[in-house]
Amino acid sequence: xxxxxxxxxxxxxxxxxxxxxxxxxxxxxxxxxxxxxxxxxxxxxxxxxxxxxxxxxxxxxxxxxxxxxxxxxxxxxxxxxxxxxxxxxxxxxxxxxxxxxxxxxxxxxxxxxxxxxxxxxxxxxxxxxxxxxxxxxxxxxxxxxxxxxxxxxxxxxxxxxxxxxxxxxxxxxxxxxxxxxxxxxxxxxxxxxxxxxxxxxxxxxxxxxxxxxxxxxxxxxxxxxxxxxxxxxxxxxxxxxxxxxxxxxxxxxxxxxxxxxxxxxxxxxxxxxxxxxxxxxxxxxxxxxxxxxxxxxxxxxxxxxxxxxxxxxxxxxxxxxxxxxxxxxxxxxxxxxxxxxxxxxxxxxxxxxxxxxxxxxxxxxxxxxx
Amino acid sequence: xxxxxxxxxxxxxxxxxxxxxxxxxxxxxxxxxxxxxxxxxxxxxxxxxxxxxxxxxxxxxxxxxxxxxxxxxxxxxxxxxxxxxxxxxxxxxxxxxxxxxxxxxxxxxxxxxxxxxxxxxxxxxxxxxxxxxxxxxxxxxxxxxxxxxxxxxxxxxxxxxxxxxxxxxxxxxxxxxxxxxxxxxxxxxxxxxxxxxxxxxxxxxxxxxxxxxxxxxxxxxxxxxxxxxxxxxxxxxxxxxxxxxxxxxxxxxxxxxxxxxxxxxx
Numbered sequence: 290x291x292x293x294x295x296x297x298x299x300x301x302x303x304x305x306x307x308x309x310x311x312x313x314x315x316x317x318x319x320x321x322x323x324x325x326x327x328x329x330x331x332x333x334x335x336x337x338x339x340x341x342x343x344x345x346x347x348x349x350x351x352x353x354x355x356x357x358x359x360x361x362x363x364x365x366x367x368x369x370x371x372x373x374x375x376x377x378x379x380x381x382x383x384x385x386x387x388x389x390x391x392x393x394x395x396x397x398x399x400x401x402x403x404x405x406x407x408x409x410x411x412x413x414x415x416x417x418x419x420x421x422x423x424x425x426x427x428x429x430x431x432x433x434x435x436x437x438x439x440x441x442x443x444x445x446x447x448x449x450x451x452x453x454x455x456x457x458x459x460x461x462x463x464x465x466x467x468x469x470x471x472x473x474x475x476x477x478x479x480x481x482x483x484x485x486x487x488x489x490x491x492x493x494x495x496x497x498x499x500x501x502x503x504x505x506x507x508x509x510x511x512x513x514x515x516x517x518x519x520x521x522x523x524x525x526x527x528x529x530x531x532x533x534x535x536x537x538x539x540x541x542x543x544x545x546x547x548x549x550x551x552x553x554x555x556x557x558x559x560x561x562x563x564x565x566x567x568x569x570x571x572x573x574x575x576x577x578x579x580x581x582x583x584x585x586x587x588x589x590x591x592x593x594x595x596x597x598x599x600x601x602x603x604x605x606x607x608x609x610x611x612x613x614x615x616x617x618x619x620x621x622x623x624x625x626x627x628x629x630x631x632x633x634x635x636x637x638x639x640x641x642x643x644x645x646x647x648x649x650x651x652x653x654x655x656x657x658x659x
Numbered sequence: 660x661x662x663x664x665x666x667x668x669x670x671x672x673x674x675x676x677x678x679x680x681x682x683x684x685x686x687x688x689x690x691x692x693x694x695x696x697x698x699x700x701x702x703x704x705x706x707x708x709x710x711x712x713x714x715x716x717x718x719x720x721x722x723x724x725x726x727x728x729x730x731x732x733x734x735x736x737x738x739x740x741x742x743x744x745x746x747x748x749x750x751x752x753x754x755x756x757x758x759x760x761x762x763x764x765x766x767x768x769x770x771x772x773x774x775x776x777x778x779x780x781x782x783x784x785x786x787x788x789x790x791x792x793x794x795x796x797x798x799x800x801x802x803x804x805x806x807x808x809x810x811x812x813x814x815x816x817x818x819x820x821x822x823x824x825x826x827x828x829x830x831x832x833x834x835x836x837x838x839x840x841x842x843x844x845x846x847x848x849x850x851x852x853x854x855x856x857x858x859x860x861x862x863x864x865x866x867x868x869x870x871x872x873x874x875x876x877x878x879x880x881x882x883x884x885x886x887x888x889x890x891x892x893x894x895x896x897x898x899x900x901x902x903x904x905x906x907x908x909x910x911x912x913x914x915x916x917x918x919x920x921x922x923x924x925x
Contacts, residue, residue: 344822364825365834377823381841390837394828438827448826 295320295478296341296446301350303336310336312502313350318480320355323472324507325481325489328499328525334482337499338448341480343367354445365394370439370477371448374455376431378423384434385410385419391442409441412471429460436468440477447472447479453488465491486526498522514572518555520647523570530576530614531649532569536561541644543567546610547588552642566648573617575641578604578624578633587636590614592629606635683900690897692890708894718891721879725859728790728875732797732858737851739798740805741843747806748813766803770863773800778867788870796868797858804857805850812846849910856906860899 294317303311311333318324326334339345341352343364352359359367370391378387385406392402410416413433415426423431432452439447452468453461469492472479483489489496490510497507498521506518510526517523524531534545539561541554552569561567581589590606593613597620604616604627614635624633685699690708692701712718743762747755765773777796778787786792816839824834840847862877869878876899880892 342822342826344825363831364822365828365830367826368828369826371823371826373819373823375817375819377817377819379820379824379838379841390824390829391827394833435823438823442828 294318295322295355296480297351297353298337298341299351299353301337301340301347301352303340303345303347309502311340311347314502314504315350316497316504316507318478320478321473321476323469323479323481323492323494325483325493325496326499327483327486327489327496330484332499333502334497334499335450338371338450338480338482341446342369342371342448368442368444369446369448370442370444371450372432372435372439372452374451376423376428376435378431378434378438380422380424383420383422384415384426387423387434388438388441390438395442405441409437413437413467428456429464432456432464433467436471440471440475443475443477445478447477449479449481451482451484453485454483461488462491468492498525500525516553516555517570517643517645518557520568520570520645520649523643523645524649528573528615528617530571530573532571532611533648534567534569536563536565536567536644536646538563541639543569543644545569547608550642551586551639552644553640554644555646557646558644561646565646567644567646568649570643570645571614571637571641573603573615574601575637576614576616576618576635577637578606578616578618578627579636580624581632581634583634583636585634585636586639586642587634588614590633590635592627592631592633594629595627606633608635686893686900687897690890690894692893695889697888697890697893708890709898711889711891712894712898715891718879718895721874721876724790724793724873725876728793728797729855729858731790731794732801733851733855735794735798736801736805736854737847740802740850740854741809741847743802744806744809744813744843744846745839747810748816749818762806763803765799766807770800774864774867777864781868787868788873790873792868793865793873793875796864797861800861800864801854801857804853808850808853809843809846812843816842845913845916848913852906852910856903860903 296316296318298314298316301311301314302309314333314337316324316337326337328334336345340347341359343359343362347360350360354367354369379390382390388406388409389402392405397405407416407419410419413436415430415433415437418426418430418434423434426434432455436452449468453464456464465488471477481489481492493510495507495509496513498505498513500521506513506522508516513522513526517526520531523529532543532545532550534543534550536542536558537544537549539554539559541552541558542549543552550569558567576587578592579585579587588608588611590608593605593607595605596603600619601617602620604618606614606616608614616635624631627633688704689697689699689701691704691706692698693703693705693707694701743758746752747759773796777799781787781792781796784792786795820838820842821834824838825831829837860877861875862881865875865878866881869875874882876895880895883889883892
């Protein structure tokens with residue numbers, strides 16, 4: 290346990306009946322840090338958030354905030370702000386009264402409440418809506434009220450549970466920026482739950498990838514994308530090509546249906562021996578298509594289809610004995626006159642490939658988007 | 660539907676309405692009769708039967724009893740009904756269906772059955788012909804009404820709003836006062852009003868457990884009409900109809916205010 294951790298979750302578990310919603314999760318968050326919980330639905334990220342908020346009691350483990358054990362403290366004494374997907378505003382109160390609520394609960398003087406509420410509403414650009422009822426506002430505006438209400442009392446931690454999930458894409462992007470701008474300028478430690486990886490990448494200092502009730506890996510977006518520790522993280526973050534095989538030595542080489550291929554070994558590879566199921570992960574943008582006669586690390590293949598996407602194009606190729614690969618390339622570079630049916634060679638730098646333990650499930654072998 | 664095809668529907672509705680309202684049209688003028696007998700239309704008008712009511716200790720006592728029992732029943736059934744309705748809306752405990760049946764039961768059983776049972780129980784406790792006995796009996800009858808009214812609004816409550824309030828620093832009591840109560844308030848008001856009305860014009864159970872020493876207004880009217888049929892009972896009826904109308908219109912206005920709020924544009 291590091292001494293400087295501000296919010297510390299240690300070995301926390303929660304079961305509902307026989308299913309483990311959260312299984313021995315540990316996490317340390319620094320003061321002022323913005324950490325996202327990213328994962329598929331039912332992976333335990335919201336349950337972890339609810340345990341931090343105090344709505345759910347962990348079966349085991351401890352939660353500490355700034356050297357205080359929060360594990361058994363009721364929600365209203367935790368000093369934690371929370372924003373929900375469905376806004377959860379008080380419908381019978383005006384916008385200003387909603388934002389004033391946490392200050393009233395803390396018996397702040399009326400004059401100070403007024404000043405802080407109007408500052409908070411200006412911050413979320415809703416000063417003109419102070420006397421309106423929440424139901425007369427748009428979804429984006431309501432969520433900004435909820436945000437103001439959650440930070441106006443300067444909580445020690447701000448929790449956000451898919452706050453933009455109910456909004457359309459364009460509005461989401463604007464609010465992503467607005468939220469990080471506010472949390473950073475106020476220096477609030479923030480935990481943000483989402484299942485949208487672009488959102489997590491755009492907003493977070495670090496991202497915790499949840500799978501099956503546990504954190505698979507935590508790190509910056511770049512770490513997770515470039516140095517995934519597991520096959521799940523590799524395939525969850527961005528598009529990927531996964532080539533199955535088995536380990537040869539511990540330097541990251543694997544034997545595949547098309548011969549031996551090299552990659553950077555993930556840390557878990559070091560402890561495994563020859564013949565263990567493993568696979569090679571290559572990102573679509575790291576593959577180049579060259580003439581078949583040219584050498585280099587890679588595989589022979591046939592062009593299946595080409596989808597032009599403006600800034601890039603996606604080429605789907607088939608490797609005999611291996612299946613399809615996806616290649617993302619700049620339309621103006623690479624082979625000229627690329628066409629379906631063409632024989633080419635897909636190459637990449639071994640340092641851009643990652644060797645991971647495990648064998649892909651059938652659905653993972655197909656690239657996500659073509 | 661064309662304009663003309665609505666005519667039969669409107670006609671039937673008007674006839675039914677008229678049939679239901681007709682006794683009132685007879686009753687109200689009749690209460691102002693100057694005669695000793697109930698004959699319609701009266702030959703001359705006066706307020707003597709109203710005066711008779713307000714000058715008779717027996718009538719005034721009955722009215723005072725009814726008011727006291729009615730208000731107490733409304734209060735007691737609301738205090739009991741709100742938590743019951745909240746648990747029925749929220750908890751998943753396996754005994755809740757049983758609670759539901761027990762609470763709603765009296766609304767389904769014929770009043771005379773409740774009356775006989777009540778009479779037996781209250782006799783055992785020596786509470787017949789007393790204020791607490793009557794309030795207890797009426798609360799049993801009013802509770803289902805209150806629970807059903809509160810349940811309707813409790814089911815629409817959003818648990819995340821309560822969680823938000825808690826995270827913002829509200830203790831459980833303040834969460835209830837600031838978020839739950841405002842949301843269920845219309846249901847509680849309607850429940851309390853109906854609870855009062857249930858007690859106010861309850862006759863069957865009251866007949867069993869009241870006596871000459873402790874009577875409610877409906878029981879007094881019943882006895883009066885059976886014995887002397889003097890127009891005081893008609894004057895009282897007119898006043899009761901007025902009061903019930905006020906209560907029901909209030910309930911209607913509360914309901915409408917609530918649905919107006921929901922209908923506001925997003």
